[in-house]
Amino acid sequence: MPPIPESVSELDRHDPLAPFKARFALPEGVLYLDGNSLGAQPLAARDALAATRDQWRDELIKGWNQGWFDAPERLGDLLAPLISAGKSEVVVTDNITLNIFKLLGYITELQGRSRPVILSEGGNFPADGYIAQGFCHCAGFEHQVLPEGGALADYLDDRVAVVVLSQVNYRTGRLRDMSETTALVHAHGAEVVWDLAHSAGALPVNLHGSGARYAVGCTYKYLNGGPGAPGFLYVHSDHQNRGWQPLSGWHGHAAPFAFDGDYAPAAGMTRFRTGTHSALTYAPLEASLQLWQDVDMAALRKKSLALGELFRDCLTDLLEAEGIDDITMPQEERGSQVAFIHREHGYAIVQALIARGVIGDYREPGLMRFGFTPLYLSYADVWQAAQHFREVVESREYLEARFQIRSEVT
Amino acid sequence: MPPIPESVSELDRHDPLAPFKARFALPEGVLYLDGNSLGAQPLAARDALAATRDQWRDELIKGWNQGWFDAPERLGDLLAPLISAGKSEVVVTDNITLNIFKLLGYITELQGRSRPVILSEGGNFPADGYIAQGFCHCAGFEHQVLPEGGALADYLDDRVAVVVLSQVNYRTGRLRDMSETTALVHAHGAEVVWDLAHSAGALPVNLHGSGARYAVGCTYKYLNGGPGAPGFLYVHSDHQNRGWQPLSGWHGHAAPFAFDGDYAPAAGMTRFRTGTHSALTYAPLEASLQLWQDVDMAALRKKSLALGELFRDCLTDLLEAEGIDDITMPQEERGSQVAFIHREHGYAIVQALIARGVIGDYREPGLMRFGFTPLYLSYADVWQAAQHFREVVESREYLEARFQIRSEVT
Known part of the structure; x- marks a missing residue:
């Protein structure tokens, strides 16, 4: 994976919400884009x-x-x-x-x-x-x-x-x-x-x-x-x-x-x-x-949208080349998630990402869902998650048989 | 408090359920007769x-x-x-x-x-x-x-x-x-x-x-x-x-x-x-x-009734002398609790017992309720709880003002 661009590191240095990340217990080696299913664990919790x-x-x-x-x-x-x-x-x-x-x-x-x-x-x-x-x-x-x-x-x-x-x-x-x-x-x-x-x-x-x-x-x-x-x-x-x-x-x-x-x-x-x-x-x-109680909700909204846009911007060319639909809503009509559809391989792509420690989730039919939680995600995290997405898709590693197996609960 | 009678210790020595007590995390200095409201904590839990x-x-x-x-x-x-x-x-x-x-x-x-x-x-x-x-x-x-x-x-x-x-x-x-x-x-x-x-x-x-x-x-x-x-x-x-x-x-x-x-x-x-x-x-x-899964339910029932009877037997003379009604049902029509009524002082007696670390509970109107949980109560515990009950009533310590104060939740 290429090094994190200076422009991305710059965003983190100026992020007013950056200090919140230290207040969460996050597992090593995980890029968690599924806080919209189950939020991460605050240390105080x-x-x-x-x-x-x-x-x-x-x-x-x-x-x-x-x-x-x-x-x-x-x-x-x-x-x-x-x-x-x-x-x-x-x-x-x-x-x-x-x-x-x-x-x-x-x-x-x-x-x-x-x-x-x-x-x-x-x-x-x-x-x-x-x-x-x-x-x-x-x-x-x-x-x-x-x-x-x-x-x-x-x-x-x-x-x-x-x-x-x-x-x-x-x-x-x-x-x-x-x-x-x-x-x-x-x-x-x-x-x-x-x-x-x-x-x-x-x-x-x-x-x-x-x-x-x-x-x-x-x-x-x-x-x-x-x-x-x-x-x-x-x-x-x-x-x-x-x-x-x-x-x-x-x-x-x-x-x-x-x-x-x-x-x-x-x-x-x-x-x-x-x-x-x-x-x-x-x-x-x-x-x-x-x-x-310590969170500025306006700052949260601003970062939420910026994280989602960063993720999409990193992948625009890839999605088009691979026929993956980006059904994400315009910013003013959007929650805090990005949604891609690939009917045939959406499930397997999400499984291959999970195997790399990039946790998004899948919803039938074909929907890959990535949630952005500004309190414990940095811009660097999101940039890295996008690189993994690119690698999984370009390498076709999602075609491995182990990623096709449906678990009972997804 | 007098020493625990040999006859009571003998019951504990022959109790097939006695080993369960070590599988619970019980606070020091507490005799807990309220497992019928909230059970004690298993160590495995x-x-x-x-x-x-x-x-x-x-x-x-x-x-x-x-x-x-x-x-x-x-x-x-x-x-x-x-x-x-x-x-x-x-x-x-x-x-x-x-x-x-x-x-x-x-x-x-x-x-x-x-x-x-x-x-x-x-x-x-x-x-x-x-x-x-x-x-x-x-x-x-x-x-x-x-x-x-x-x-x-x-x-x-x-x-x-x-x-x-x-x-x-x-x-x-x-x-x-x-x-x-x-x-x-x-x-x-x-x-x-x-x-x-x-x-x-x-x-x-x-x-x-x-x-x-x-x-x-x-x-x-x-x-x-x-x-x-x-x-x-x-x-x-x-x-x-x-x-x-x-x-x-x-x-x-x-x-x-x-x-x-x-x-x-x-x-x-x-x-x-x-x-x-x-x-x-x-x-x-x-x-x-x-x-x-390891509990013999017939042994549980036998001990439950025996604990309740021990508690009552220790107090028969006192209840009569003090005008406290024992409304406990006969054994074959009884759950795992003993119930006394004292309209005027029931609440205060229960509070005075709690102050001594003997936890029973109170239900309006006038009811003192003592539950018997055979997995973590010994015969010695029950005998001691009965002695505290006797001391609280005979000494009239329940008349102290602090025991009259009603808490919001009892």
């Missing part, structure tokens, strides 16, 4: 997990009085500024699937079940559609799908109760205009639940500024909370305290330790909690969210 | 958590191919023999609240929504009633309550679809006859969802032998999985694969990595999974369940 492990041993049940019980609200308040939400508007709990179900129940109850349709997106991560289907099946609503590329306005009418939309598409990285879309949905008398899985921690999310009332997201991607770290749920303060959510659990009760026979929802976001949560998953996430 | 923390750092996204993804089914199979369930009949996922909701949706769909009532128990841990209420609210069913002490037969008619019952009552420790009750409910054409929170790991649970078709439980009490470790869900093999469960997530999809637009439930117990789970919570639980 390691320590926090070890401390909670000892707290379980030493404090036993008393740990619940020492920060475990109110972690969902405390971490929600730490997360809120990253998505321009206010204090007491975010709770960290369960996962995206369950949180969407809660919001569909909550919103349709507020609407008096006056509209029968739940609309979800085609061509996006299908989990949001699966749970919309489950909700409809259970609660007696009708599920409809907005096809990929379809104009949302054409699918909104007075039968639509709620639309579930991702701010950033998991495949293409397409960024929706949250303000414009929210206004459109509200103008039709419907509500929108925003899924921030690929935007929270990837770019500045402006919930308050865009008029968004409801959102969900995860914390194990850009927010570095650990594998399967809990999800979160946002309700604008003006829309809180209006009804039940259907997954009514004792941690969401107004007085959980009174052991009343009847459910009475707690005030604020607490009612969106269900049962006992894992203290061990909140500890590393809390440490990571504390690290995030 | 410490190691497993540390290993998974390193796996996150070193393997990053590849960890999902290295045992994280299929942990819910793998741990289900480890848990199954402890409750006399078969292979592929248990999945470890989410929490009790969410798992009850799934089963209520699944069962009522199988019944063609032909019966309108969900019945839950009064006087028991109220969370099961809260989620029954949430389900009814969302899915259009009617919630009814079996009052504490009421005869179940009087509340079963052809309108009852599902009954949610705890095998062991969280306050009194009362053990229901699972075979008799299951047969009664089935005879009325209804189904029963058993909550095993206070029985799994506390005594031999015989799901297959009792004709039980559906059950849920938690793993953070007697099963020592860690604070907020995931719940589990059991469906008898004859009743699997018959319909959807409403919390339909991508990890419960037949082909999660095909990213199909439509939900199609996976075969077997996998359909009861929802979204991405926390790998960090499964690791210590797996280590604990491996320890449990």
